[in-house]
Amino acid sequence: MKQKLIIGTRSSKLALWQAEYIKGLLQTNYPELEIELKHIKTKGDEIPDVSLDKLDDKGIFTKEIENELLSGTIDIAIHSLKDLQTELPGGLKLGAVPERHRVEDVLIAREKGTAIEDLSINAVIATGSVRRTAQLLHIRPDLQIRDIRGNVNTRIDKFLKSDWDGLVLAAAGVERLGLEQYISSYIPTEIILPAVGQGALGIEIREEDLDTENIVKDINHQQTYIAITAERTFLKALGGGCKTPIAALGNVIGDELILEGMVASVDGKNVIRKKLTGNINSPEKSGEKLASEFTYKMI
Numbered sequence: 001m002k003q004k005l006i007i008g009t010r011s012s013k014l015a016l017w018q019a020e021y022i023k024g025l026l027q028t029n030y031p032e033l034e035i036e037l038k039h040i041k042t043k044g045d046e047i048p049d050v051s052l053d054k055l056d057d058k059g060i061f062t063k064e065i066e067n068e069l070l071s072g073t074i075d076i077a078i079h080s081l082k083d084l085q086t087e088l089p090g091g092l093k094l095g096a097v098p099e100r101h102r103v104e105d106v107l108i109a110r111e112k113g114t115a116i117e118d119l120s121i122n123a124v125i126a127t128g129s130v131r132r133t134a135q136l137l138h139i140r141p142d143l144q145i146r147d148i149r150g151n152v153n154t155r156i157d158k159f160l161k162s163d164w165d166g167l168v169l170a171a172a173g174v175e176r177l178g179l180e181q182y183i184s185s186y187i188p189t190e191i192i193l194p195a196v197g198q199g200a201l202g203i204e205i206r207e208e209d210l211d212t213e214n215i216v217k218d219i220n221h222q223q224t225y226i227a228i229t230a231e232r233t234f235l236k237a238l239g240g241g242c243k244t245p246i247a248a249l250g251n252v253i254g255d256e257l258i259l260e261g262m263v264a265s266v267d268g269k270n271v272i273r274k275k276l277t278g279n280i281n282s283p284e285k286s287g288e289k290l291a292s293e294f295t296y297k298m299i
Contacts (some may be wrong), residue, residue, distance in 0.1 A: 053245075
């Protein structure tokens with residue numbers, strides 16, 4: 001077995017939390033294993049003020065890390081799975097997915113307890129996601145949306161210094177950084193279906209690196225892996241990315257996989273949600289089947 005692993009990670013507070021979290025899980029199983037973190041800057045980090053829907057989003061937060069993984073300068077890469085493209089570069093694969101954090105988005109507003117429906121008419125809401133924008137406008141077409149980029153801390157700071165009425169973020173990132181005090185309310189998935197892979201972390205490895213694969217597989221959470229496999233297959237089949245409002249959420253209940261998907265127009269006027277029940281042994285089939293029930297002509 002390897003004596004040392006090098007983890008490649010972005011340098012944001014959230015990315016480092018995630019890398020340290022995975023490091024801790026691995027060292028619980030392999031206390032003698034030396035683990036080093038290598039900070040890697042991605043294209044997404046270098047242009048923090050450009051809206052994602054204006055960029056070629058393929059691998060914007062992962063490409064540079066994956067290049068180092070392919071070259072062998074790191075052994076594993078840790079990603080927020082919602083940032084990881086559905087088609088990985090040749091020679092790489094998803095080695096493990098630990099148990100998922102909660103999947104909802106949250107509203108950060110001026111008062112605790114404020115929910116989306118409580119916001120005043122024409123309230124100003126900040127988000128960097130077309131997925132959130134479409135679903136927010138679908139239920140509240142009066143809302144005024146402001147685009148926002150940057151890491152979790154930066155977005156919250158911008159909101160607090162602004163005259164906006166609210167900010168929408170993923171619950172997982174806010175909670176992982178210990179910033180729960182800013183959460184006004186959790187947004188039910190019935191209102192905003194989360195991004196594919198939201199709340200889950202992915203451990204990417206080289207396909208031929210069996211030693212590393214044997215180490216990371218011990219922290220894989222099978223139910224989470226099944227759910228995100230279905231979600232990512234759904235997204236891949238639709239050919240979507242940051243520019244298209246697409247969402248999906250898988251849940252494993254016994255030997256059944258419940259998969260729900262959403263496709264919307266950017267303005268939120270048209271939102272289609274569909275759900276199916278599949279078998280846990282064929283999550284790809286469930287993702288493909290659900291995707292086949294959608295057509296962009298409907299949007």
